[in-house]
Every structure is written in C-alpha cells, then in structure tokens.
Amino acid sequence: MRIPYDVESFPLGKGPMVMLVLFLISCFFIFAPAEEKGESIEFWIFANTHYEEYQARVPIFEAQHPEVNVQLINYGGTMHDKLLTALLSDFGAPDVVEVEITSIGRFLKGAIDEVGFVDLRPRLKNEGWMDKLVVSRFTPWSYRGKIFGIPHDLHPVVLLYRDDLFKAAGVEMTEIETWDDFIAAGKKVSRDLDGDGEIDQYAIVLDNKTESDYFNLLLQRSGGFFDVDGNVVIDSDVAIETLEFFTSLFNEHEIATPVYGTWHGDPSNFAAMQDGKILSVLAPDWYVGILKSQVPQMAGKWKAIGMPAWEVGGRRTTTRGGTMIGITKQCKNPDLAWELLKFAYFDKAGLINRYETTRIIPPLKDAWDAPIYKEPDAYLGGQPLGDLFIELAPDLPPRYQNPYWSEAADLLNDAIFNAVTEKQTPRQALTELAEKVRSIIAKDQERWGEGVIDEFKTE
Amino acid sequence: MNSKRNRFSFWNQQQKIAPYLFIAPFYILFIVFMGYPLISSLVMSFYEMRGFQSRIFVGISNFIDLFRDPIFWKSLWNTTYFALGTLILQLPIALLLAILLNSKFVKGKNFLRLAFFAPVLVAGVFVAIIFNLIFDQRAGLINNEFILFGKEIGWLSEGKYVMPAVILTGVWQWAGFNMIYFLAGLQGIRQELYEAAAVDGANWWQSFVHITLPSLRPVIAFVVVVSMIGSFQLFDLPYILTNGGEPADAGSTIVMYLYKNGFQFMRLGYAATIGWVLFIIIAIISIVQLKLLGIFREE
Numbered sequence A: 001m002r003i004p005y006d007v008e009s010f011p012l013g014k015g016p017m018v019m020l021v022l023f024l025i026s027c028f029f030i031f032a033p034a035e036e037k038g039e040s041i042e043f044w045i046f047a048n049t050h051y052e053e054y055q056a057r058v059p060i061f062e063a064q065h066p067e068v069n070v071q072l073i074n075y076g077g078t079m080h081d082k083l084l085t086a087l088l089s090d091f092g093a094p095d096v097v098e099v100e101i102t103s104i105g106r107f108l109k110g111a112i113d114e115v116g117f118v119d120l121r122p123r124l125k126n127e128g129w130m131d132k133l134v135v136s137r138f139t140p141w142s143y144r145g146k147i148f149g150i151p152h153d154l155h156p157v158v159l160l161y162r163d164d165l166f167k168a169a170g171v172e173m174t175e176i177e178t179w180d181d182f183i184a185a186g187k188k189v190s191r192d193l194d195g196d197g198e199i200d201q202y203a204i205v206l207d208n209k210t211e212s213d214y215f216n217l218l219l220q221r222s223g224g225f226f227d228v229d230g231n232v233v234i235d236s237d238v239a240i241e242t243l244e245f246f247t248s249l250f251n252e253h254e255i256a257t258p259v260y261g262t263w264h265g266d267p268s269n270f271a272a273m274q275d276g277k278i279l280s281v282l283a284p285d286w287y288v289g290i291l292k293s294q295v296p297q298m299a300g301k302w303k304a305i306g307m308p309a310w311e312v313g314g315r316r317t318t319t320r321g322g323t324m325i326g327i328t329k330q331c332k333n334p335d336l337a338w339e340l341l342k343f344a345y346f347d348k349a350g351l352i353n354r355y356e357t358t359r360i361i362p363p364l365k366d367a368w369d370a371p372i373y374k375e376p377d378a379y380l381g382g383q384p385l386g387d388l389f390i391e392l393a394p395d396l397p398p399r400y401q402n403p404y405w406s407e408a409a410d411l412l413n414d415a416i417f418n419a420v421t422e423k424q425t426p427r428q429a430l431t432e433l434a435e436k437v438r439s440i441i442a443k444d445q446e447r448w449g450e451g452v453i454d455e456f457k458t459e
Numbered sequence B: 001m002n003s004k005r006n007r008f009s010f011w012n013q014q015q016k017i018a019p020y021l022f023i024a025p026f027y028i029l030f031i032v033f034m035g036y037p038l039i040s041s042l043v044m045s046f047y048e049m050r051g052f053q054s055r056i057f058v059g060i061s062n063f064i065d066l067f068r069d070p071i072f073w074k075s076l077w078n079t080t081y082f083a084l085g086t087l088i089l090q091l092p093i094a095l096l097l098a099i100l101l102n103s104k105f106v107k108g109k110n111f112l113r114l115a116f117f118a119p120v121l122v123a124g125v126f127v128a129i130i131f132n133l134i135f136d137q138r139a140g141l142i143n144n145e146f147i148l149f150g151k152e153i154g155w156l157s158e159g160k161y162v163m164p165a166v167i168l169t170g171v172w173q174w175a176g177f178n179m180i181y182f183l184a185g186l187q188g189i190r191q192e193l194y195e196a197a198a199v200d201g202a203n204w205w206q207s208f209v210h211i212t213l214p215s216l217r218p219v220i221a222f223v224v225v226v227s228m229i230g231s232f233q234l235f236d237l238p239y240i241l242t243n244g245g246e247p248a249d250a251g252s253t254i255v256m257y258l259y260k261n262g263f264q265f266m267r268l269g270y271a272a273t274i275g276w277v278l279f280i281i282i283a284i285i286s287i288v289q290l291k292l293l294g295i296f297r298e299e
Helices: A014-031 A048-064 A076-088 A121-126 A135-141 A163-168 A179-189 A212-220 A237-250 A267-274 A285-294 A334-346 A348-358 A365-369 A385-395 A405-420 A426-449 B002-044 B061-067 B070-102 B109-121 B124-135 B141-145 B159-187 B191-199 B204-232 B236-241 B254-264 B268-292
Strands: A039-045 A068-074 A096-100 A157-162 A204-206 A256-258 A280-284 A302-306 A323-327 A453-455 B047-050 B054-057
Touching: A039 A048, A039 A076, A039 A334, A048 A068, A048 A334, A048 A348, A068 A334, A076 A096, A076 B254, A096 A334, A135 A323, A157 A163, A157 A285, A157 A385, A163 A179, A179 A237, A204 A237, A212 A237, A212 A405, A237 A256, A237 A405, A237 A426, A267 A285, A267 B124, A280 A285, A285 A348, A302 A385, A323 A334, A334 A348, A348 A365, A405 A426, A405 B254, A426 B047, B002 B268, B047 B268, B061 B268, B070 B109, B070 B159, B070 B204, B070 B254, B109 B159, B124 B141, B124 B159, B124 B236, B159 B204, B159 B236, B191 B204, B204 B268, B236 B254, B254 B268
Parallel strands: A039 A068, A039 A096, A204 A256, A204 A280
Antiparallel strands: A096 A323, A157 A280, A157 A302, A453 B054, B047 B054
16 A cells, blocks of 8 residues: 655655554544444542442342443542532533532532433332332422422431440430439549549530531421521521520530530540540441441440430431432433332342441331341340331431532531620520521622523523 | 646635644643633623523622622632731741751761652542641640640631631641742852851851842742642642631632632532632732842842
8 A cells, every 4th residue: 555645755754654643543532433332421439438338239230231331430539529510511421420428419400401310200110219218318309399309318316325334424325315314323423534524424415516416406406597488597596495405415414525526427436435535426327337337346336226305206307418419400211220220229138238238227118127237236235226226217306408508508507606705695596597597699690680691501 | 837826825824823833732732721711700700600501790789799798808818817927937936847858967868858848649539638636636746735825725616716727727838849949049149148247257147148148039929929829729628628618618718718619509600709819819919029029120
C-alpha cells in the first residue's frame, strides 16, 4: 500500500509525524465507546460497610440477570457532592444511588418535577411493597407526595448502658420507665471518682454541639423541625420544652456530659466509656455495630433498654440516621434498576447478612421472623438485641424531609450549643432560629414567584 | 504545478501558525478549566438557583445579603485570625528553625530538616484527625500532659479556643515547609558579608538585622504572600477538626462557608458571590503586602 502523502515533506520531519499518528490512533481508542456486554448499571455508594456488603452480593444479582453488568462505585464522603454536580450538569449521574438522610434535603430544592430522582411510589404501590415496610420510614425520602427512595433501615434508638456500673450503684435499669426515673437513677451514678471535687462519672453522654441527641428526644415526642406540610415548627412548645429538658440534664441535674471529641464515634469517646466515665448513650442499631467493631473488648459490659418515655406508656424509641436507595432520572433502564433495588433491599438472605455485619434491622416486616434477630448477643451479655429493636420498630416516629434541612440543621446546631452553654434560653434560641429559617424560605419563595427565570435546559 | 503551489502555501501558513499551535495547549486548558469557570461563576453570583434546572436573576442582592450575613462575618474574622496567627506565629517559627538548621553548631541537620518538613506530606484530613485526639478536652494529650493556666482548656468545645487550636495545628503542619524556603534563602546569602560585618565588629543581632533580613526580603515576601493566600483558602483542617465549624461557627472559615452554601444548601449563586468576595479580599491583601515588602520597587 502506498501512503498518499510525501512523508518527507511533513513540516517537522519523520519523528513528529510518527508521534502525531500514534496520538491520533490512541485518541481513537480512548474515545471509541467500549464494547459492553448487554446492560450496564452504575451504582454509587457512600458507606464502606454497604460497599462491602454489595461487593459480595452483586455477583449473585448478575448471575440471576446474565445480561447485566453492575458497576459498584464507592465514593465515600464526597459522593453526595459528586451526585449534586452530576444532577446539576445533567450528565454523569449513576443509574442507582444510595443517599444519606441528612443529605437528601438539598436534592429536593426547586420544582418537584425537577428533582433528579424517579418517583418510586407507583412501582411500590403496584407491587404491594408499601404495606410490607414500616410506613413511617418513607417520610425521610418523600416530599410533596412523591417517594424518591426505598428506606434501607429503621435505625431505632435504644438506651445502651453499662449494666455492671449501674448495678454497682444499686440501680436496676430494667425498671426505668420514664425520663424522670432516669434522672433519679442518673443522680445516683453521676459522681466524682478521683476526689477533685468535679464530677467525672456521668450517667449519660449527649452531644451538645450538634442536633443529634436533641433531635433524638424531639422526634421521640413526635416533634420535628418541619411538619408534614413543610412548615417550620422548631419554635413549638414541644420543641422548646424538649430543649429545656435537654439543657437541664447538663446544667441542673448534672447527669449528662458533652460528647468527647466531635461526635459519639470518636475514639476519645470510646476511651471514656472504657474508663467508666460514660455510663449510657442513646444508641441506634448502627452505633452498636460501630461499638462492636471499635471496642470489642467491652463485650458483656453493655445492656440495652428502650429509651425512657416522656410519660408512662409513652414511646420508648426514636430514630437516628438512615439511607435510601433511588433511581436517578439519568438512568436509561429504570425497570432493570428497579430489579437491583429490590434485590439490594428486599432479599432476605442479604438482609440477614447485613445484620450479621452491621446490626442494621431492615424495614421489611416479613424479614423479622428470621431466627438471627432472636439470637443472644454476646456483646450485650447474651441479650437478644435484634428482638428489642424489632419490638420498638412499629412505634418509630416519622421524620419529615425538607429541602431546607441542611440550612436548618446548621443553625439548629448553634441554637443547641447556645442553650446548653446558657448563652441564650432555649426559648430565645429556638424562636430566633425559627424566624431565621422562615425568612430564608420566604425569601426564596418571593424570588421564585417573579423575575427572569433562566432555564438551563434547552431540550 | 498546482499541487506544488498548494504545498508551498501550506508551508507558508504553518510558519505563521506553528508558534500559536505550540502555546495553544496551555491556553485551551486555561480557557476551559479557568477562564470559563471564572466568568460563569461571576455571572452566577448575580443569579440564584431555583432547583436543579433553572436559575433566577437576582441582581446584586447576593452581595447585599452577604454583607448582612453574621456567619459570613464570623467566618471572615476566623479566617483573618488564622492568617494573622500564621503571620505572627508560624512564619517566625519557620524562620527561627531555618536559622538554627543553617547554623554550624547543630548536628544531624539533614535528619532534622526531614523531620520538620515531614508534616506537610501528611494529608490535611489525617492531621485534623490526629489533632482532634490531641486537643480533646478531657482525653486529649495536651490537657492531660500540660495543664496550662491551671485548668483544662476546651480547645474544640469552647468558641474562643477553637481558632487558636487550628492555628497551632497549622504551625505543626506548615512551619517546616516554610522553613525550607527560608533555608534556601539563607544559603543564598554570601558568607563574605558576615565576615566583613564581623571584621567591623558587628554582633550576631546586628548581622541578623542588617544582613540576613534584607537579603531574605524577596524570600520573605514570597512566603508571606503565599502563606496569606493559603490561609485565606483554609478549609480541610478546620472542617474535620471542628466537625464543620462547631461549636456555633467558632471554627467556620470563608471557604468552609462557601462549600456549605454551594454543596449543602444548593445556593450556588450565593457560593459564587462568596468566592468572588474572597478573591477580591485576597487580591487586595496580596497587593498591599507586595507594596509594603517593596517587591514593586525598582532597584
């Protein structure tokens, strides 16, 4: 074959010519679409434990659907930012994605039809899944009548306590029923250990810098930041009373200590637990999983009861944290993605595997019969923990989702810290907070109602 | 005949075009990855997002809101505080280390240089996690080993101690890095100057003030300007160390607030506004510093 070009006349000579040709050839390989076997589903994950679970489970799904190739990608903590960018630019989003409960709010901003997730309500309803799941767990993933994700978990909260140390102080924790009972018991165990005049053994550890534990208590009383219609209700009487109670545990009753480090999962916190400085903690199921893996040497020292209630016979639990799985609107084959969703969240063998590694109880009620949830748990001195969680699950409070949750939570953190450190009264802190968040929302609504709207989408 | 002329003109053309082709990759990358985002972020600062697919023109109201936003002012103050801490604490320490490691009487210089330089090789996130343990009020190393001022300091739990904790962490991480610049500058000073000064009877302090400092001026100017820019862009260290600025925004910085607005609150317009205000602040500070340090002076 003759090259129809005089190589010698190439301006820079033979060498650069060869480089240019190689460059063009490699460009072809880089940009040419890779040949794919059948359908491909891209699945983004932010939690390492979930990633490990799916790594083991995805081959089973691929065996059931030989034409499918699932690409699991674990982006860790930055996943939500990447997802936001992909949805904003209308390009590069995965087909299937897991989203965390405090991060979903920002994805719900703007017109409901522009939300980047597929509404799963029709599919859930047609296939009868709605009745099979704990219904309150749809609230974090629902907004304005649409359901954008299936709940991964229940995350019921229990009171995890040092049985040995409470017993040593003459307190039988299983007799505790209400918060008043707990305060009385707490005063018996909160004391000065080293004789320096300051209390260093506290009945409970609570986070005074973020909303976490205050929100545990507020949800337990069916309160919240937003109600089901999206109204700000953080300045309601129940919210103010709850914050007054929360601060009194630190200041008036002196039975609570602020969390060591930045949150309950910090190593300094675990050290304080081992030293007997912290005798109890409000623990969701996943937190027990963390304790088991981080401080296995404390096995047998813990026991759990339902949270103390606000009145006799009241709700003994709340809910903390959560994950959903959803399908993005950029997904080309939602039917196939739906099959993957059901496999990941409703397959009983998978759910048992999940409990073994993470202690997470599924929201699928049929799955609760499995014997594993009734097995005695060595970490809790033989108490069957799964049984307690399942007993509490039907009573979980709803947690209403809102596009303004991130802003609201950021300001709520400040309000709680100011109240606990007595810079503001709980009433002042929450009234001011509610005003601020209401004005943020009002400003957006005012803006969106009028003015020039620049549509990004040209299609 | 015909083809020959074509080839001739191609040859002519490429002579003119070639230089532009050679510099093109830089400009293409610059336009795509810097120019376009810069312009579109400036445009964005006059808009606000309305959900994911549309935005609304709001004029300069993002800028007005920003100047009325207490958290922005708090973040600006925290960032300035850190920058001042860097200037007053970190850079003198770096200079002192450089002078010590440049002097004749210190042994094991190479090892010490590596030891002081090493922290900068550790990713900011890990540094923050380590110092979280060190600064913990009740279980931390600092409060357990040195009871300062007669009481346990709530480094990360009391507002007023949060930025000092961040500054101290910054010193640990960056002093060794800036030391390298100073060291390079010190090694460039001609030894004869010191010898001449010694002959004239100058003591150590006089040599330092009249020879070392003036000779280091370009290096000092560079280090100060670069550290100030870096300080104003502070993000990952306090973000991890203070769990996103807690308590009560005591650890919030401008870039952290920008990140929160852009990625957590989905207020891209407001975030772009913060970015541009930050750019203007950094530009002013850098120009003032360069003037003060005499970099624009002709010699």
